[in-house]
Structure formats: C-alpha cells, structure tokens
Amino acid sequence: MAMNSRTASPWWASLIFAVGLLFIFVSERLVTTSPDIRMAMTGFGLLVVLAITGARAWATFGSRGARRRVERVLLGFHLLTLAALLVYLFSTSWGQSLFGVSKESAPRWSGGLMAIYTVMFLCSTVPVLMVELSLGVALRDGFDVRSDTDDLSVEIFRVREMAWSGLTIALAASFLMATCGVAKERNAQRDVSYFKTSSPGESTKNVLLQSSEPIKVNLFFPEGSEVKTQIRGYFDTLAAATNKLEVYERDRLRDGQLAQKYKVAKEGIVVMSRGEGDAEKSFTFEVDTDIDKARRATGKLRNLDREVNALLMKLARDxxxxxxxxxxxxxxxxxxxxxxxxxxxxxxxxxxxxxxxxxxxxxxxxxxxxxxxxxxxxxxxxxxxxxxxxxxxxxxxxxxxxxxxxxxxxxxxxxxxxxxxxxxxxxxxxxxxxxxxxxxxxxxxxxxxxxxxxxxxxxxxxxxxxxxxxxxxxxxxxxxxxxxxxxxxxxxxxxxxxxxxxxxxxxxxxxxxxxxxxxxxxxxxxxxxxxxxxxxxxxxxxxxxxxxxxxxxxxxxxxxxxxxxxxxxxxxxxxxxxxxxxxxxxxxxxxxxxxxxxxxxxxxxRTKGQDQKWFLLTMIGAPLVVLAVGLFFTLRRRSRGSKKELVTT
Amino acid sequence: MRATRIIYRRELGAYLRSPFAWVLSALLLLVAGVFFQAYALAGDMLSAIVLERYFFIMCGVAIAAGLLLSFRLISEERQTHSLILLNTSPIRDTEIVVGKFLAALTFLAILLVLSIYMPLLIKVNGKITSAQILVGYIGLFLVGSATLAIGTFASALANNQLIAGVVSLVIIILLLVMNLFGAKLDGVVRTVVMDLDLRRTHFDPSFQRGILNLKDIIFYLAMTYFFLLLAVKTMEAKRWQ
Known part of the structure; x- marks a missing residue:
C-alpha cells in the first residue's frame, strides 16, 4: 500500500502520537486503582500528544506546496484528537463540576459526551493510520521541513483519498456502533423456543363439563402482569369451550376481603372455587409473577393444564x-x-x-x-x-x-x-x-x-x-x-x-x-x-x-x-x-x-434400529450423497466441456 | 449492479463446478454429523437441549465454512494475476467485493440448507418447533455472513491465500474470545468489548435457544457491512500501489 514519499515529518511522529494516546487510554480505563500512577500516565500521554501536535504544526507552517498540504491534513486530524480529549475531559467528574452537572443528570451527560468523543477519536485516528500506510516509512526517517524542493514526490491526491477512506471507515464504524447501541437499548425480542402456556386439554374440559355447577377462578396478579395475561388466556379458552367457568381478575389490596377469605397474602395466586357459602370448596396454586421464571422448565406456565386438571378433580368430587x-x-x-x-x-x-x-x-x-x-x-x-x-x-x-x-x-x-x-x-x-x-x-x-x-x-x-x-x-x-x-x-x-x-x-x-x-x-x-x-x-x-x-x-x-x-x-x-x-x-x-x-x-x-439409521444418515449418508451429487455434476460438466473443445478443434 | 450480477454468477458457477466446494461441503457435513452424534446426542437427550447443542456445533461449522469459502475470494485473483483484468475493466471495487461475497454467501446458504435433516430428526422425535429451527438457521446464516465478510476483508488485504486465511483466522479468533477479554475489564470498555464477541454475546443466548433478538440481527449485519466496507477500501488502497 505504501508509496514511500518524502514528507516534512517522519513516520515515527504518528507512532509516538499513538503511543501517547495509548498511555491515556490505559491510565484512564484500566489503571483505576492507583490515582497517582493514573495521573502520571495520563500526564505523560497528554504531553506526548501535545508535543507531536506541536511538531506537526511546526512542520506544516515550515513547509510549502504539497508537503505542507500533507502536513495540514495530518495536523487537522491531530487537532481533532485533541478536541476529542477535551470532550473526554468534560465527561469526567472534573468536567461535570465545571459545568455544574447535577448527580441525577451526570450519567446522561457523560453518556452523551462519551458517544461524541468516541466518534471524534475514531474519525481522527483511523484516517491518520490510513495516510501513514499510504505514505510508507522508507524515505521518512526524520523531520525534513523544506519550502522549495521535492514537491512532486508527495502526491497529495493519494493522501487525501486515503484520508477520506479512513474517515469513511471511521464514520461507518461510529454509525454502526451507534446503531448497535440503539438496537441494544430498544431491543425487540421474539421467543419461538418450545415454550407456550399450555392450552386446556381434553381431560380438563371433560372434568369441567361434568361439573354440576360453575367453577369460579380468581386471579390475584399485579396490574399489567404478563403472567396474568398468559393465565387469563388459558382460562378464557377453557371457559369458552365449556361454559362452566367464571374468571375474575382481582387486586390483592383492592379486593382485600376476598384476599383474606382465600388467604391470599401475595401476588401470583390463582384461586379456584366451587359452591357458595358453607358449601364452598376452594383450592389455590401459586405462579411466579416473573415471566422469565414462570416460563422456565420448572415454572407453572408449561404445566398449567396439569395443575388446573388436578384442582378440578379435587373440586369435582370428594x-x-x-x-x-x-x-x-x-x-x-x-x-x-x-x-x-x-x-x-x-x-x-x-x-x-x-x-x-x-x-x-x-x-x-x-x-x-x-x-x-x-x-x-x-x-x-x-x-x-x-x-x-x-x-x-x-x-x-x-x-x-x-x-x-x-x-x-x-x-x-x-x-x-x-x-x-x-x-x-x-x-x-x-x-x-x-x-x-x-x-x-x-x-x-x-x-x-x-x-x-x-x-x-x-x-x-x-x-x-x-x-x-x-x-x-x-x-x-x-x-x-x-x-x-x-x-x-x-x-x-x-x-x-x-x-x-x-x-x-x-x-x-x-x-x-x-x-x-x-x-x-x-x-x-x-x-x-x-x-x-x-x-x-x-x-x-x-x-x-x-x-x-x-x-x-x-x-x-x-x-x-x-x-x-x-x-x-x-x-x-x-x-x-x-x-x-x-x-x-x-x-x-x-x-x-x-x-x-x-x-x-x-x-x-431411540430404539437400536432408529439409532443405527440416525448414525448412518448423519455420519455417512448425507455427506456421501452431497459428495456424490457434487462430483457427478462437476465431472459431467467437465466432460461436456472437453467434448465441446474437441468439436471446435 | 449488472457487474455485481455478472461476478456473482461467475463466482457461484465456479463454486458449483469446483470439486473443492463439494468436498468441503461433504467434509463439513461429516464434521457436523460426528459432533451431532458424539456431543448433541450424548447424555441428557431432551429435545430442546439436543437442538441447542446442534446449533452450538453448527455455529462452529458455519464459521469454519465462512472462513474456508472466503479467504481465497480476492487473494486468489491477485495470486493468479487475474485481478488486474478486473481492475482494468469498468467495474468498481464495491461491485467486485459484493459480487464475490454474495456468491460465497449463497454457497454457504446451500451448505446450511443441506444440514437441515439433523434438526428435522430432532423435530420428528422430540418436542421442538419449526420456528425454533428457522431462528437457529437465521442465526447461522448471519454468523456465516459476518465470517465471510471478515474473510473477504482478509482476502483483500493479503497478496497470498495462505496469509489471507491466517489473517482472517486471527480476526475471527479475536472476535470469538472478546467475551473472555471483556470479563477481565470494567465499566464501559467491558460492555463494548463483550458486545463485539461474535458468538457468546450474540448467538449462544439467542439464536441457539430459539430467541430472535433485533440487536443480534443488527450486530451481524453491521459486522458484515463494516468488513465489506473495509474490504472495498483495502481494494481501493491497493490500487495506489
């Protein structure tokens, strides 16, 4: 990629600049336990970055023509890096106190600034890397500030193209990072694994149909509970199929008397009852109100029908x-x-x-x-x-x-x-x-x-x-x-x-x-x-x-x-x-x-016979069929090709 | 667009005519079959667990296939000096990269479709849904796509196929262990590094279990786009040589 051009500044200037940035990154992000070491490393890194930017400025203003334009491009990106460091500084606790940011808004402040300085860092460092790769190292071993010669050896057009490429990559990376970040925050999920709240089975419907009087179902769940929605759906289906079920949504506090009657002391309780007054029989079961726990293998939602079936059997007879x-x-x-x-x-x-x-x-x-x-x-x-x-x-x-x-x-x-x-x-x-x-x-x-x-x-x-x-x-x-x-x-x-x-x-x-x-x-x-x-x-x-x-x-x-x-x-x-x-x-x-x-x-x-079939299919059958079909078509095509050549000849 | 289509057809035809591609397909199916028998069907054979293990295996197969199909895409042209023909024809670098990538992706999709009999065996004998299988395969396709893009970039970067293979292997391994690196870090860096993991963050907890997450789809598409962009920019940069 490198074209080995002469420039006013050496290749190692950018390398030292990168080392300075690395010092700042390591001290600010990884050395969090020792403030003294952190301060020293950040100070050193900052000094290096400032020194190289200064040298770049000197090289820019000291040279002329194409050399100056190359240096100006690099200087521009270094200045952008310095600006990014400044934005980073504003995001720290020092910056927050400087701008009077309250504790409540501090996370949003630092989060917003972090997005900005990350983009700035990317946009200032990637193009420099690309430009340096295009310039090469062979003829650039020291500062060579001139105003009159060698202009033709530096192709500013290439440098600019590389810088634009770098900028495009940096902007694309920033955009994609932002997109991924937003997608993570606003994620939409669809779980299609073998989970669903069980639906009413024939046995449950039959038990209910045999019942001489309707069964009441009281659902004690918090408002807006997803588990309640799942359970309600199950009971609604059962009620529609049998016409022997009355379903009520209850609030444990609002319907305090009822909760006391059925001894409901927490959320997630289903009460099933039959009869009135002294003849009333009731049974309860508990479902976790956390949808993730309720839908687990051991959760109640997967076996809701079994649970309801057992309770109905208890309600239906002595x-x-x-x-x-x-x-x-x-x-x-x-x-x-x-x-x-x-x-x-x-x-x-x-x-x-x-x-x-x-x-x-x-x-x-x-x-x-x-x-x-x-x-x-x-x-x-x-x-x-x-x-x-x-x-x-x-x-x-x-x-x-x-x-x-x-x-x-x-x-x-x-x-x-x-x-x-x-x-x-x-x-x-x-x-x-x-x-x-x-x-x-x-x-x-x-x-x-x-x-x-x-x-x-x-x-x-x-x-x-x-x-x-x-x-x-x-x-x-x-x-x-x-x-x-x-x-x-x-x-x-x-x-x-x-x-x-x-x-x-x-x-x-x-x-x-x-x-x-x-x-x-x-x-x-x-x-x-x-x-x-x-x-x-x-x-x-x-x-x-x-x-x-x-x-x-x-x-x-x-x-x-x-x-x-x-x-x-x-x-x-x-x-x-x-x-x-x-x-x-x-x-x-x-x-x-x-x-x-x-x-x-x-x-x-699997029986032994099935096991053998699975083994043959997965280990031998399918790979062999693919290989045979592929090679058959490959060879047929080749033989057709050689026949064609023969005819042409 | 027309140039992309021409390159796509030429590349795909080359895959289908090449014994290498079919041998590779058979080999990968064999590997998948061996692991399916030895790992997925071992021990606890609850159908959902078997399917999860199957997708765990297939994710590795998709990554390997992506790597093997992609490392030669551009470096081979460069090695055989046929890239100069493409470079001197009125075709943009983007069209070359996209055409070659899409052809490899199509072949990878064919390879993945050929392996469908394994989850179908689980479905017939177990208790899993077709949607669960579909989601798993969407994940495999996306992982494969991202891997192919990485391989395409490495192929654009290196002059030699072997070096391209090694470079893409290194990048892929790095992206596969990001989660381990991230676990050693704190704060925002930890989140960023862990989010870059090609598999543990975006495949294992979601596609592998039959959960479709928008964030994971976007991640793989972003990775694919980014590495294809890098490949294009690398091709452009190489023109300056």
Whole structure:
C-alpha cells in the first residue's frame, strides 16, 4: 500500500502520537486503582500528544506546496484528537463540576459526551493510520521541513483519498456502533423456543363439563402482569369451550376481603372455587409473577393444564382412598423384601403424587390389615410387584373385595412373585412363568450391550379408555417385563377382558435368561397389560358396577426411576398420562380421561434400529450423497466441456 | 449492479463446478454429523437441549465454512494475476467485493440448507418447533455472513491465500474470545468489548435457544457491512500501489 514519499515529518511522529494516546487510554480505563500512577500516565500521554501536535504544526507552517498540504491534513486530524480529549475531559467528574452537572443528570451527560468523543477519536485516528500506510516509512526517517524542493514526490491526491477512506471507515464504524447501541437499548425480542402456556386439554374440559355447577377462578396478579395475561388466556379458552367457568381478575389490596377469605397474602395466586357459602370448596396454586421464571422448565406456565386438571378433580368430587399393599416385598416397600432376594430398589413418589393430583388419599395396606379384609373405604387397591406370595387369607380378602365391585391395579414382574393365586380365576389373567420379554430388534440403547434387549418398546395399544392419552406413535417402553396370558374364569358372571397393550411381534420370551433367542423361544406378540371389567353386581349387592382390574406385566412402569432419563419418572406412565387414565378408568371416571396438556420438554428415545439409521444418515449418508451429487455434476460438466473443445478443434 | 450480477454468477458457477466446494461441503457435513452424534446426542437427550447443542456445533461449522469459502475470494485473483483484468475493466471495487461475497454467501446458504435433516430428526422425535429451527438457521446464516465478510476483508488485504486465511483466522479468533477479554475489564470498555464477541454475546443466548433478538440481527449485519466496507477500501488502497 505504501508509496514511500518524502514528507516534512517522519513516520515515527504518528507512532509516538499513538503511543501517547495509548498511555491515556490505559491510565484512564484500566489503571483505576492507583490515582497517582493514573495521573502520571495520563500526564505523560497528554504531553506526548501535545508535543507531536506541536511538531506537526511546526512542520506544516515550515513547509510549502504539497508537503505542507500533507502536513495540514495530518495536523487537522491531530487537532481533532485533541478536541476529542477535551470532550473526554468534560465527561469526567472534573468536567461535570465545571459545568455544574447535577448527580441525577451526570450519567446522561457523560453518556452523551462519551458517544461524541468516541466518534471524534475514531474519525481522527483511523484516517491518520490510513495516510501513514499510504505514505510508507522508507524515505521518512526524520523531520525534513523544506519550502522549495521535492514537491512532486508527495502526491497529495493519494493522501487525501486515503484520508477520506479512513474517515469513511471511521464514520461507518461510529454509525454502526451507534446503531448497535440503539438496537441494544430498544431491543425487540421474539421467543419461538418450545415454550407456550399450555392450552386446556381434553381431560380438563371433560372434568369441567361434568361439573354440576360453575367453577369460579380468581386471579390475584399485579396490574399489567404478563403472567396474568398468559393465565387469563388459558382460562378464557377453557371457559369458552365449556361454559362452566367464571374468571375474575382481582387486586390483592383492592379486593382485600376476598384476599383474606382465600388467604391470599401475595401476588401470583390463582384461586379456584366451587359452591357458595358453607358449601364452598376452594383450592389455590401459586405462579411466579416473573415471566422469565414462570416460563422456565420448572415454572407453572408449561404445566398449567396439569395443575388446573388436578384442582378440578379435587373440586369435582370428594377425596377417595387408595390402598397400596405392603409387607410382601413390594416395589413400594423394599424393607419387606426377604433377605436373599435381590431386587432393584425403586421409589414410588411420583405414583403417590399422581394419585394425590387425582384427589386420592394414599394409604398402606399392611399384612395385618389385609389378612382381615380390605378396608371398606378403599376406592382402589394397588399391588406392585410382591416378591412374597400372598397368604390364602390375603388372597381371599382381595377376592372378596373384587366380588363386591372393588378396583384393583396389580403389577407383577419377572423378578417378583408372579402368581396371583385365586385372583387369576377371578380376573381371567395369569403370568407366563419364567419368561422375560426380550427384543433384539426394537429395544432402547441404554448400556450398549445385549442386556439392552430387555428395554423393549411397543406401540400395540388397544382402543380403550386407559390408552386415550397414548395417541398413535407414543411408544411404551418396558424394563424387564414378563408376559401375560388368558386364564380360565372361575364360576360366576363372565367378565370383559381386554388386552390393552401387546408387544411387537419381534419380541420373544427369554426362557433361559441369556438374552438370545434360542431353543424353544419364539417371536410373537405377547400380552402385556390387561383391563378386566366384572359383570354388574346383583341387586342384593346394590346393583353396582362390577369390579375393575388392571394387570401389568412390568412393575417398573410405576417406579420413579426411568432408565432413559434418570431424572424423570416413567415417560409413558406418568409423563404422557397413562397412569391417570388407568386410575380414572378404574375409578369409573373414564369420562375424565384424556391428556392434560404439558409443554415440558420430551426426551428423545431411540430404539437400536432408529439409532443405527440416525448414525448412518448423519455420519455417512448425507455427506456421501452431497459428495456424490457434487462430483457427478462437476465431472459431467467437465466432460461436456472437453467434448465441446474437441468439436471446435 | 449488472457487474455485481455478472461476478456473482461467475463466482457461484465456479463454486458449483469446483470439486473443492463439494468436498468441503461433504467434509463439513461429516464434521457436523460426528459432533451431532458424539456431543448433541450424548447424555441428557431432551429435545430442546439436543437442538441447542446442534446449533452450538453448527455455529462452529458455519464459521469454519465462512472462513474456508472466503479467504481465497480476492487473494486468489491477485495470486493468479487475474485481478488486474478486473481492475482494468469498468467495474468498481464495491461491485467486485459484493459480487464475490454474495456468491460465497449463497454457497454457504446451500451448505446450511443441506444440514437441515439433523434438526428435522430432532423435530420428528422430540418436542421442538419449526420456528425454533428457522431462528437457529437465521442465526447461522448471519454468523456465516459476518465470517465471510471478515474473510473477504482478509482476502483483500493479503497478496497470498495462505496469509489471507491466517489473517482472517486471527480476526475471527479475536472476535470469538472478546467475551473472555471483556470479563477481565470494567465499566464501559467491558460492555463494548463483550458486545463485539461474535458468538457468546450474540448467538449462544439467542439464536441457539430459539430467541430472535433485533440487536443480534443488527450486530451481524453491521459486522458484515463494516468488513465489506473495509474490504472495498483495502481494494481501493491497493490500487495506489
């Protein structure tokens, strides 16, 4: 770029000028802890800048012709730098006191001046840099002030062009900085990530439609709250769909009496109530009033429908009692597992929470209690993977319970006791002994060895109330499941038996526990979940509906632990609402079934087959296709080109 | 404008006819695929997190692609002495720079579009929105555009392709670590330095997560414009030699 012209001032004058400026910058911006060093450095830098500007002025006035014009350009920019330093001085506390700027307006004063001096610095230094680059260094090693010779060696036109270029760049940088600054201050944001306040689901609408009287919703939120707008939108949609909802926006202070009645002590409370006076029932839940917190993964907005659904269930009917058997080494009671029996320890906190959401009070049904009878207030009895066989009395108690129209959820497991005793004849279902469901094609990759074959997946749902939430393509995955089969019914009316879930036909029962398909093992669809509905009871028994029972071939479905995503509960049973549908069906509330809408993120689960396809596509397929197509067209074009050349020749 | 169009078509044609461009595309897709499998799909596989990790990877790929596509744009012409033909023809430097830049940008856009199957796999199996993917790709396009502009400037500055590549690499690395520098500073300088970061300030917290910020779009457009202006001015200055 340099043309190596002779000028009146040397190249190093600009360099020293830059060093002086650097001293000022470092001392004013970076050395903030020691005032003495800062003062010394700023003083030195200023002295250097003034000295070089003085020398430049001397060179300008001492020379003539083109040399003088070059120096004049450089001097002009140096003076602009000095002016920028002066503006900077005015922006400091000294400058503020000089102009009597108040403390309140000081930030605006210094902010405005900062923008000005930054632009001035840029506009004065960048052109000098450009001019110096164009002039070069070879012939400019000292001051050479002349008034008569060598004028032709300095091309002022080039210098001016370079200065203009520098000025253009500096002004463009200033303009862009200002634009970015304004854009930052006045930023407009649009969040399109997978977040939205959940919309009312079918289940919530159904619960509300069954309500005999309207539900009132009071929203205690500050005025103009964005969270309130989101929640209001949800409830308005629900009200329009059901016509059973009245929504009110309340101010905690203005509606003090109401706030006191519902014990609302802070903002962000939603009160849902039903009935009037003494018959009024109300429940509340809290939502963070900060939109950013409310919309987070753990925030309420993503699960608003689930929250409302649970409250509506509580408002719609009285609390019921669910009993979970214990004392037989069950999944929920690992302390009772007999010594010598090795079973993985699992928790069932999610199960209990889900039952609570469905307005069930969860109680343990101990050996002592069950030996006598199932409590009369039991709306549901749950048996999760007993590792000890129930006694004859206990089975008899459960059988009596079913005869009286009881509701039973029974989950067996290959690692537990698989016999259901006399219940097998009552329900018409039994486990296939000693077999473990295994699938060498459709299984989830967890440990990357053949033990993964026990993590089987299936989409073979029957059309049943308990599978309402499990729409098409929602894969149930089971961990080390058994298989079930029909058992002959005992005497009495014929129950209705439905296989709710079957395995894929690539599954087999591993009888010798070696994970391989060998010997007499065969691939077929195996029955995994049964729903059984007993005949209507006689009039002498109250003419009630008959028993309802569900038998699962995998107790792990009800555990908190999820092999795919250790932090969450089982995605099929809890995440996608199958458990709630099951309990609603067992409780005779099938009209409430359906998915509560949740906007929580979903883990990507892939079977081994899918995993291989993904791998092939991303690692080999796509790059190879691009390469092949590209090279094909390149070579074809080249061969056409050479043919053309041949014809021309 | 006509000259820009002619240069654009010539350059784009050269890309599409060149095995280098296709090999580069396949290589970048392979790299993206490897990281997608090894990093994005590792551990916690919640779909939004996988998509974020994917865009994190692709941002690096877009920067690498921008660098590789741009460093030869002008320096190659200079090295093969064909720039003199352009300089002596009635075409302005702006038209040369813009034409070449737009051609490289178009090729980069094609490359980015070719990688769309990866987020689509996440969408089919997870819970993400199309808009989230679109916003991520807008971000990738803008990052790529800024990187291309930096590379174009370096290419205009250097006489040799290798030097141009090194210069643009240095500038890009500097702009990628601005956030780290800024963290050591205080006050206004800290804000200014951090705002200059090419990725951590303007891509990671916004485009990568499906958030469209006007300030980030303006930043990348400003960077692109500024470095293209520098390229033009450098070309003009080089004429004085």
């Amino acid at each position: 609390k019921r009692k669910a009993y979970i058997t214990s004392g037989h080494g069950e999944l929920n009671h690992p302390e009772s597992v007999p010594s010598g029996v090795l079973v993985p320890v699992r928790r069932t906190t999610v199960l209990r929470k889900e039952l609570g959401d469905l307005n069930y009070e969860v109680k343990d049904l101990t050996v002592a209690d069950l030996s006598k009878d199932v409590p009369a207030d039991a709306a549901l009895v749950i048996v999760l993977r007993p590792t000890l066989l129930f006694t004859t009395q206990e089975f008899a108690a459960l059988d009596r319970y079913l005869q009286k129209g009881g509701k039973l959820l029974y989950a067996i497991d290959p690692i537990g006791e698989q016999s259901m005793g006399p219940l097998e004849a009552r329900i018409g279902v039994k486990a296939i002994p000693d077999g473990r469901l295994t699938d060498d094609l459709n299984h989830y990759v967890v440990r990357n060895n053949n033990t993964d074959r026990r993590y089987t997946g299936s989409t073979q749902y029957a059309a049943h109330a308990t599978t309402t939430s499990m729409a098409r393509d929602k894969i149930a995955f089971l961990i080390d499941a058994a298989a079930l089969e029909d058992a002959p019914f005992g005497p009495g009316g014929q129950p209705t038996r439905t296989v709710v879930l079957r395995s894929l036909d690539s599954s087999y029962l591993d009888l010798n526990d070696n994970f391989e398909m060998d010997g007499a093992e065969k691939k077929q669809k195996w029955n995994l979940i049964y729903a059984v509905e007993g005949p209507k009871l006689d009039d002498k028994d109250g003419g009630k509906d008959g028993f309802r029972a569900m038998v699962f071939s995998d107790a792990e479905l009800f555990a908190d632990y999820d092999a795919m995503n250790a932090r969450a509960a089982n995605p099929v049973m809890y995440g996608r609402g199958m458990f709630k549908d099951v309990v609603k069906w067992l409780g005779g509330e099938e009209s409430f079934v359906g998915e509560a809408v949740s906007e929580e993120d979903k883990a990507i689960h």
